[in-house]
Amino acid sequence: MEAAESTQTLATGDGDLVRVSDLRVRFVTKETTVYAVNGVDFSLAPGEVLGILGESGSGKTVTLRALIRLLPEDRAQVSGRVLVGDNDMLRLPKGDLQSVRGRTIAMIFQEPMTALDPVYTVGYQIAETIVRHESCSWREAEARALDLFEQVQVPSPKQRLKSYPHELSGGLRQRAMIALALSCRPGVLLADEPTTALDATVQIQILLLLRELQKEMGVIFVTHDMGVAGEIADRLAIMYAGRLVETGPVTQVMREPLHPYTKGLLSSTVHGSMRGQRLQTIEGSPPNLEELPDACSFAPRCPHVREACREAVPEPVQAAPERMARCILVNPA
Amino acid sequence: MTDGPTPDAVATAAPQGAERFLEVRGLKKYFPVKGGVLNRTIAHVQAVDDISFDVAKGETLGIVGESGCGKSTTARLLMRLIEPDSGTVHFDGRVIGASNGIPVREMRRQMQMVFQDSYSSLNARLPVEATVAFGPIVHGVSRPEARERARRLLYDVGLDASRFMKRYPHELSGGQRQRVNVARALALQPRVLILDEAVSALDKSVEAQVLNLLLDLKKEYDLTYVFISHDLNVVQYVSDRVLVMYLGQVVEIGPVDEIYANPRHPYTRALLSSRPSMDPERRITEPPLSGDPPNPINPPSGCRFHTRCAFANEVCARVTPVLSTFGDDARHEVACHMMSPGSGHPDAPARA
Amino acid sequence: MAEVEALRPGAEAEVPIGAIVARGYWGTVAYRLSQDPVTIAFGVVLILIFLAAIFAPVLAPHDPYKTNMPMRLTAIGTPGFLLGGDELGRDMLTRLLYGGRVSLFMGLTPVLLALLIGGSLGVTAGFVGGKVNMGIMRVMDVFYAFPTVLLAIGLTGALGTGSRNLLIAITVILSPPIARVAESVTTQVRAFDFVEAARASGADTSTIIRVHVLSNVLGPILIYTTSLVSVSIIISAGLSFLGFGVTPPTADWGLMLATLRTTIWANPYVAVLPGLMIFITSMCFNLLSDGMRNAMDMRF
Numbered sequence: 008m009e010a011a012e013s014t015q016t017l018a019t020g021d022g023d024l025v026r027v028s029d030l031r032v033r034f035v036t037k038e039t040t041v042y043a044v045n046g047v048d049f050s051l052a053p054g055e056v057l058g059i060l061g062e063s064g065s066g067k068t069v070t071l072r073a074l075i076r077l078l079p080e081d082r083a084q085v086s087g088r089v090l091v092g093d094n095d096m097l098r099l100p101k102g103d104l105q106s107v108r109g110r111t112i113a114m115i116f117q118e119p120m121t122a123l124d125p126v127y128t129v130g131y132q133i134a135e136t137i138v139r140h141e142s143c144s145w146r147e148a149e150a151r152a153l154d155l156f157e158q159v160q161v162p163s164p165k166q167r168l169k170s171y172p173h174e175l176s177g178g179l180r181q182r183a184m185i186a187l188a189l190s191c192r193p194g195v196l197l198a199d200e201p202t203t204a205l206d207a208t209v210q211i212q213i214l215l216l217l218r219e220l221q222k223e224m225g226v227i228f229v230t231h232d233m234g235v236a237g238e239i240a241d242r243l244a245i246m247y248a249g250r251l252v253e254t255g256p257v258t259q260v261m262r263e264p265l266h267p268y269t270k271g272l273l274s275s276t277v278h279g280s281m282r283g284q285r286l287q288t289i290e291g292s293p294p295n296l297e298e299l300p301d302a303c304s305f306a307p308r309c310p311h312v313r314e315a316c317r318e319a320v321p322e323p324v325q326a327a328p329e330r331m332a333r334c335i336l337v338n339p340a
Numbered sequence: 341m342t343d344g345p346t347p348d349a350v351a352t353a354a355p356q357g358a359e360r361f362l363e364v365r366g367l368k369k370y371f372p373v374k375g376g377v378l379n380r381t382i383a384h385v386q387a388v389d390d391i392s393f394d395v396a397k398g399e400t401l402g403i404v405g406e407s408g409c410g411k412s413t414t415a416r417l418l419m420r421l422i423e424p425d426s427g428t429v430h431f432d433g434r435v436i437g438a439s440n441g442i443p444v445r446e447m448r449r450q451m452q453m454v455f456q457d458s459y460s461s462l463n464a465r466l467p468v469e470a471t472v473a474f475g476p477i478v479h480g481v482s483r484p485e486a487r488e489r490a491r492r493l494l495y496d497v498g499l500d501a502s503r504f505m506k507r508y509p510h511e512l513s514g515g516q517r518q519r520v521n522v523a524r525a526l527a528l529q530p531r532v533l534i535l536d537e538a539v540s541a542l543d544k545s546v547e548a549q550v551l552n553l554l555l556d557l558k559k560e561y562d563l564t565y566v567f568i569s570h571d572l573n574v575v576q577y578v579s580d581r582v583l584v585m586y587l588g589q590v591v592e593i594g595p596v597d598e599i600y601a602n603p604r605h606p607y608t609r610a611l612l613s614s615r616p617s618m619d620p621e622r623r624i625t626e627p628p629l630s631g632d633p634p635n636p637i638n639p640p641s642g643c644r645f646h647t648r649c650a651f652a653n654e655v656c657a658r659v660t661p662v663l664s665t666f667g668d669d670a671r672h673e674v675a676c677h678m679m680s681p682g683s684g685h686p687d688a689p690a691r692a
Numbered sequence: 693m694a695e696v697e698a699l700r701p702g703a704e705a706e707v708p709i710g711a712i713v714a715r716g717y718w719g720t721v722a723y724r725l726s727q728d729p730v731t732i733a734f735g736v737v738l739i740l741i742f743l744a745a746i747f748a749p750v751l752a753p754h755d756p757y758k759t760n761m762p763m764r765l766t767a768i769g770t771p772g773f774l775l776g777g778d779e780l781g782r783d784m785l786t787r788l789l790y791g792g793r794v795s796l797f798m799g800l801t802p803v804l805l806a807l808l809i810g811g812s813l814g815v816t817a818g819f820v821g822g823k824v825n826m827g828i829m830r831v832m833d834v835f836y837a838f839p840t841v842l843l844a845i846g847l848t849g850a851l852g853t854g855s856r857n858l859l860i861a862i863t864v865i866l867s868p869p870i871a872r873v874a875e876s877v878t879t880q881v882r883a884f885d886f887v888e889a890a891r892a893s894g895a896d897t898s899t900i901i902r903v904h905v906l907s908n909v910l911g912p913i914l915i916y917t918t919s920l921v922s923v924s925i926i927i928s929a930g931l932s933f934l935g936f937g938v939t940p941p942t943a944d945w946g947l948m949l950a951t952l953r954t955t956i957w958a959n960p961y962v963a964v965l966p967g968l969m970i971f972i973t974s975m976c977f978n979l980l981s982d983g984m985r986n987a988m989d990m991r992f
Contacts, residue, residue, distance in 0.1 A: 062543035063514070162631070176632035177407070206406035207570065207614040212627040214616075231543065234616030238623055257620045275548035278618065279576035279600055286552050286577075289545040292513040419892050445894045453892050461885035465717045465907035471886075474903065475893035508717070521889075528893065 023090075024195050024225040025051040025074070030087035032069050032078065032249075042299040043069040045249035046087075051195065056218075056226045058240025058257065060233060060272075064293050066249035067229045071197050073097075074227070075114050076104060091195060110140050113193040117200040119184035123172040129183040130156075130168025133190050140191045155186040160216060178209040182216070189220065196221070198228045202235060214238050233276050237261055242329075245269045248294050248304035250320075255330035265332040267309045303334070311336055360430075361532065361564050362395035362418070367427035369413055373637060383637050387413040389588035390427070392663075395532070400558070400565040402579030402596065404572055404611070408636050410588040411568045415536040418566065419453050420444045432531075449479060452525035456537035458517035462509040468494065468520045469505035475527045486527075493523040496560070498553060515546035519553065526561065534566045539574060551578065572615055576600055581671070584608045587636050587644040590663055594672030604666055604674040607645045643677065653677070655684040721911070724987040731983025734976045741973055745792035754783035756790040756943050768961050776962040778948065779955050784962055788969060791943035794855075795970070798937070798944070799925030802859050806866035807917045813867070814874025815909060819882055819901055829875060832868040840865055844927055848936040858937035862924055873916045877909045911988045918981035922974030929970050945970050 032044040044066040051057050061067040072078050073085050076096060089096040091112050099107060108114075116122050124132055133155060134148040141148075149168075156164035159182040172180055181201060188196060198217065202210040217226065218239055230236050236243055236257065243260040245253040245268065253266040264270045271289035291308040303309070306316040315335055324337045368391075370384035388410040395401045403411045416422045418429060420437060428435050431451065435441030455461040462471055472490035477483060491501040497519040509517055518538065525533055535554070539547045555578065558565060569575050575582060576596060583593040584605065592605040603609045610628040617623055629648050634640055640647045646656035655677055663675040677685035725731060744751060753772070760781035768776045768784075775784040810832075817828040835843065847861035881887065882905070890900045929946025931937040938944040940951065948966040956963040 062545065176635075178632040206633065207572065208406065208610055208627075208629040209632055211614045211616070211624055212630065215624070215627050232616070233544070234618050237618055237620045238616045240620075261618070261620060272544060275545045276573075276618075277544075277548065277551065277571075277577045278573045281577055282596075285555075286548040288548040288552060290549075292515060292546070293543070416888075421888055421891060448892055448894045453889070455885040455889065457885055461889050463884075463886045463890075463904050463907065466903075474890065474895070478893055478895040478899060524889065524893075 022052065023050040024053050024055075024092065025049075025227070026088075026090040027070075027074070028088045030070065030073060030089060031085070032066070032073050033084045034082050035084055036082060039297050041296045043249055043296060044073065045299060047246075047249070047251055049244055049251065049254065051225045051227060053194075053225055054222060056221055056228055056239055056241045058236040058243045059227065059229045059246055060231070060236050060243060061229075061246035062231055062293060064248075064296060065246040066296075067231075067246045068199055069249075070246070071114070071199050071227060071229050075108060075112055075197060077114070106140070109136060109193065110191045111193055112195040112197065113188040113191070114197040114199065115181075115184050115188045115201045117203050119180040120172060122184050123180065123187070125172055128169050128171055129175070129187070130170075133168075133183075133187050136187060136190045151190070152186070155190060156183075158189070158220070159183075159186045161186075177205055178212065181205065181209075181213055185213075185216070185220070194224060196224050196226045198226060200230055201228075203230070203232070210235070211238070233261070233272060245272070248296065250304065250333060251331075252305065252334070253330075253332045255327070259327075259330060265326055265330065265337050266305075266334050267311055267336070268305045269332075271308075271310075360394050361397040361432055362566075363428075363430035364394070364418070365392045365428050365430075367391050367414070367417055367429065368425045369410075369417055369422060370425055385636050386588045386639055387636060388417060388424075389639075391585070391588075391590050392427075393583055393590065393593060395564060395566060398562065398564055399580040400567050400578050402575035402582040403566065403568045403585060404570065404575050404582060405585035406570065406611075406633050408587065408633055409585040410636070411570075411585050412536055413588075414585070415453060415534045415566070415568055418534055419448065419451065421453075449528045450530050451532040451534065452528060452530040453534040453536060454518070454521050454525050454538040456540055458514055458521055458541065459509065461521055462517060462524075464509050467506050467508055468499075468512070468523075469501075471520065472524045472527050475524065479528060489527060490523070493526055494520070496526070496557070497523045498549075499523075513546075514542055515549060518542060518546075518550055522550075522553065522557070526557065529561075530563070532564045532566065534568070536568045537570065538567075540569060540571060547574070554578070572612060584611070587633065587639045589644060590675065591645065592672075592674045592676075593663070594669070598669065598672045602672075604672070604679055605645075605676050606649050606651055606678075610648075643675070651678060651685075651687060653685045653687075659683070717907075717911075721984075721987045725983065728983055728987065731980060731987075734979045734983070737972070738976045738980065741792060741969075741976070742796065744789055745796050748786075748789035748793055752783075752786040752789050754786040756782060756786045757941055758782065766962075767959065775965060776959065778952060778962065784965060787943045787948060788945070788965060791945045791948055791966065792969065794938055794942060794944040795925060795929060795946065796973070798855065798858065798862075798928040798932075799921055799973075802862035802866055802928070803917060803921050803924045805859070805863040806870050806920070807913070809863065810867035810870030811874050811913055811917075814871035814913075815878045815901065815905065817871070818875040818878025818909075819897070819905060821879070821882070825875070828871070832871050835864065835868040840923075841927065841930065844931055845934070845936060848931060853936050853939065855938050855942075858928060858931055861931075862927055865927070866920055866924060869920070870913065870917060874909060874913050877912045878905060881905055881908045915981055915985045915988060918984060919978055921977040925970060925974055925977075 028048050030044055030047040034041040034043055047070055049057065059067045059070065069078065074089055074096060078085060085097055087097065094107050094111060123129065130149065130152050133152040134145065137143065137148040137151050138145060152168055153164055156168055161167050161179060161182050167179065175183060202213050205213060214235065228239055240257045243255060243257045244251045245266065247268050253260060253264065253269050260269065261273065264273055274287035275289060277286060289308050294304050294307065301319060303316040303321050306312045309316065313335065321333045321335050323331045323333050324339050326332055326337050327340050367388055369388045370386050372381040373383040373385060374380065375382040391414065403414065405411050417424050431442050431447050436447050437444050469487060469490050472493055473486040476486035476489055491505055494501040494504055499516060499519055512520065539550050542550060551574065557563065567575065567578050579596045581594060582596050582599040584591050584607065586607050592599065592608045599608065600612065603612055613628040631648055634647060642658050643656040643661050646652040649656065661675040661677050661680060661683065663673045664680060666672055666674050666679045677683035678687045681689045760777065762781065764777060764779060764781045766773045766777040770776060773783050775788065778784055778787060813828050817825040844861045844865055847864060848857050851857035851860060887900060887904055890904050928937055929949065932944050932946035933950040938947050940947060945966040952963040952966065
């Protein structure tokens with residue numbers, strides 16, 4: 008009951024579900040410091056899917072985990088401000104965290120086996136979560152679990168609820184994990200590459216399912232695959248070396264990218280019509296995150312690099328009402 | 341009852357006039373599944389079930405399919421890293437491993453493989469120069485010469501040998517490691533390269549670099565590629581011909597443009613239309629297929645795709661379709677009852 | 693939702709490029725050890741103990757076998773008898789130095805032999821797999837079924853007492869655990885693609901084991917073996933103490949502890965000395981093993 012209401016009332020001051028400002032994450036070990044996220048700002052509106060697109064080491068997964076405080080506390084130094092509804096996630100006491108996770112914000116992973124407990128049936132796990140968060144009867148919880156399995160389109164849901172995670176195929180396991188994440192009707196769903204490990208024919212099924220379920224939720228969807236982002240996201244944020252280098256509505260970003268990195272990413276994404284042509288690539292390798300230079304991180308690989316790029320971190324440029332790019336070559340609107 | 345195609349019925353033809361380099365006939369591998377108290381074999385994974393195809397000299401054959409379709413097993417069978425249960429592979433006219441054919445060791449000098457996981461396929465305790473030089477040394481090349489060759493190859497794959505040869509795998513990025521793997525595969529001066537998901541684990545921007553490299557090397561060293569991938573876009577980009585696998589069997593094979601423009605098998609069609617559209621304005625609205633691929637331990641009877649096929653008919657569950665040519669293009673073959681005259685499927689063309 | 697997997701190591705390892713000096717595995721291990729003063733300290737103590745044992749004839753102020761009744765159970769600090777005298781008036785310092793030679797030899801030799809035997813059996817079992825693995829590992833399991841000390845006593849009982857038989861007995865005891873560790877790490881390494889790649893290069897099994905497997909399994913096996921040195925020292929001391937191993941009048945820490953046991957009420961400080969040496973040496977080996985484990989624990 009209460010959870011259903013909170014879905015509607017979950018909003019920060021100006022109507023956003025999530026508001027992240029100047030998020031920074033460093034991993035400090037005895038030997039080295041890795042600057043994984045270096046000042047990220049974004050917000051998420053109700054009913055919106057924000058796609059965070061980046062390559063390995065861009066900090067996209069770390070960002071997502073910081074939102075739900077899933078980073079190893081002994082090594083990760085997190086600063087900035089993360090508002091989910093009116094919860095200040097980074098300053099929330101540990102005890103309150105458990106009730107926020109699941110009810111307000113939930114997460115699904117690339118590998119469902121890490122989120123599902125192998126020794127319990129999936130039905131038990133879902134029902135148990137519901138009972139723990141909403142203190143309803145076991146019978147009600149089991150009925151809800153069945154509803155959820157129907158909602159995530161598991162065939163013969165009654166029998167499947169009695170399966171253990173390892174007895175399910177990859178696609179069904181992913182559906183079970185989505186059902187588990189949705190069990191307490193969270194207002195925000197974090198998705199960390201949930202379709203990357205799946206086969207092409209299964210991936211599209213899960214994407215379509217998420218798109219359908221998402222109508223009442225805000226979703227932050229992390230992926231490395233431009234095509235996947237194009238299928239699910241409303242807004243796109245491109246991440247490079249721990250910073251958002253470009254944000255904007257998905258169609259605009261994919262059709263008219265502003266940042267040289269986004270352009271490079273799009274032109275190096277292979278598709279069939281490129282047969283016989285040489286692929287346009289981004290030269291070089293991703294940057295070393297053990298250093299945090301006072302410059303544009305993309306400068307060493309950028310074909311349009313200028314002297315000014317190496318002198319300071321470019322400020323975000325508002326190129327159009329909803330479009331931002333961190334590049335000195337982009338003209339403000 | 342139709343069993344697999346007999347070798348002479350196969351028109352798995354390589355492009356006409358082109359030299360057949362690899363001829364695969366009736367290749368089969370079942371892996372036992374052990375279980376129970378006495379660790380007995382309780383079932384078999386039908387990883388590769390009677391597949392036949394040719395690879396012509398100088399071409400790139402793409403193999404696509406979902407997980408469990410047997411494409412990686414096929415690669416390992418070709419390299420003889422696992423022994424086939426039955427079937428033969430001719431390499432340049434000689435049967436691999438037969439007494440009058442080509443010895444496995446000699447075949448492996450001429451055919452090499454690049455693995456998906458750039459990390460696990462390099463020995464973390466060896467500098468990359470030693471990794472690349474290992475093969476030649478094993479084959480009797482002197483150490484200084486092998487090292488010299490390694491340096492030249494590192495340069496050829498785009499790594500500055502003077503900077504990289506003494507490095508260890510963890511000191512390289514994913515793309516650089518995969519370049520080392522390519523150099524290692526080339527070190528024995530092979531004629532065929534089997535690329536098993538060789539670019540799949542790489543970031544998109546790096547994937548493009550490695551694909552460019554592979555195409556350059558192919559020209560430079562006059563190589564033949566067997567390119568295995570689950571990524572249909574990449575396969576379309578690199579391949580001359582494409583082979584589609586489903587649950588251990590070949591469902592369709594043909595020239596790349598034919599396969600992508602006129603896919604005949606319902607599975608191929610579904611696979612192609614599952615690709616993200618790359619256009620947010622024209623998103624996919626209906627999933628082309630429902631459910632997951634079935635378990636290869638107990639694959640469905642008859643046509644293995646019939647449990648997910650929208651056109652499945654009673655005959656599909658009963659009779660295994662044979663891979664055969666369709667229409668007038670002798671190079672495009674499909675294993676589907678709908679394409680086979682007189683198969684008993686209502687949509688099949690009338691017998692000629 | 694549990695604290696699900698922390699960052700995958702690959703994700704971080706992906707990034708730092710060019711920042712590291714190419715040092716190689718053993719180079720990095722050596723560098724890390726050099727940054728670990730605690731392990732170095734224990735290593736230095738061990739080296740000193742070894743040097744003292746090796747140079748016992750030079751360092752020892754007395755003859756280890758010469759009895760001197762007036763000096764029986766002399767207190768520690770007596771001039772000329774720095775660490776006192778034992779129950780027959782022999783100089784304790786001399787006896788400890790000479791005892792170190794026997795005890796260290798009896799402790800180390802079986803470990804080295806077991807490393808050779810257990811290590812090669814384990815690597816073979818792990819690499820070949822299948823029935824060979826089954827055969828080797830089940831035989832090893834048979835030895836596991838007996839309590840260590842009982843097995844040692846049984847073996848020396850059957851073979852007869854004496855230091856040579858004690859060495860054999862301890863070697864037999866220590867081989868199975870080493871084999872088991874070697875087997876499990878080899879099985880892991882064998883699953884890596886680079887082993888497949890080496891086979892695809894046409895290398896034979898022995899070359900693959902020599903170049904690719906040993907370089908990866910030697911570290912973990914050595915760590916484990918080092919931790920066994922203390923076990924070996926204690927078992928050999930224990931068996932000598934019980935009268936199964938070294939025979940009097942040879943100086944051996946375990947045997948000395950046994951013979952001095954009766955005098956513990958007369959002069960406890962002297963009686964405890966051999967035990968203290970056993971303790972210090974074992975501790976050093978264990979802590980050295982821990983230090984090596986930390987230095988070798990690399991995720992690449």
